[in-house]
Amino acid sequence: MTEVPSFQELFRSSTRSAVHLEMRDGYMTSDPSYEAWQRGLRDAIADIDPAWRPWTRLVRETVDRGVDVRRARIVSEPLSDYIRFEHHVTDGNVKAGEQVRWLPRRRATDLALPGNDFWLFDGELLLINHFDGEGEVAPTDPRELVHDPEVVKLCATAFEAVWERAVPHEDYRPA
Structure with a gap:
């Protein structure tokens, strides 16, 4: 199996764009940041879990090089607790320069994803x-690199369709 580069390597080698599509209603609920949020800790994510600081630094560094960093989330409404947590911590991503949009799942029915x-x-x-x-990282082969132009095109088209329809983070009010 081919070695998958780290996120840092992938971000640092990108020159134009890094876009992310999220479609689940829960991820890694064993994450200490999420567990702290569930206990009522609502301070800045970096205060809850300092491990997030490298991520926001990486985003800022990437955006400062002129790379467009965008994330689109397809979410069920009402939101799951985990997605409420993500909404809460997204301000840190946005402050770092990442653009984030939210698409209620009911508005994604006619999209090919x-x-x-x-x-x-x-x-x-x-x-x-x-x-x-x-929603935990798969125990075997959790990440896979794909170069196939047809698969890349399908995913790029799906992302842009979601992005076009989705609500910017600053305007999205969770249901």
Whole structure:
């Protein structure tokens, strides 16, 4: 199996864009940041979990190089607790320069979507994220690189369709 570069390597090698499509209603509920949020800690995410600081630094560094960093989330409404947590912590992503939009799932019915979440770098390299049924990172082969132009095109088209319809973070009011 081919070694998958780290997120840092993928971000630092991108020159134009890094876009992310999320379609699940829950991820890694064992995450200490999420657990702290569930206990009522609503401070800045970096205060809850300092591990997030490298992520926001990486986003800022990437955006400062002129790379467009966008994330679109398809969510069920009313929101799951985990997605409420994500909404709460997204301000940090936005402050770092990431553009984030939210699409209620009921508005995505007529969109053709891939079966997995992904990151697409420079419109050419696709990183597929695999999760188990509980939203935890898949125990085997959790990340997969795809270069196939047809698959890349399908995912790029899906992302742009979601992005066009989705509500910017600053305007989205969770149901």
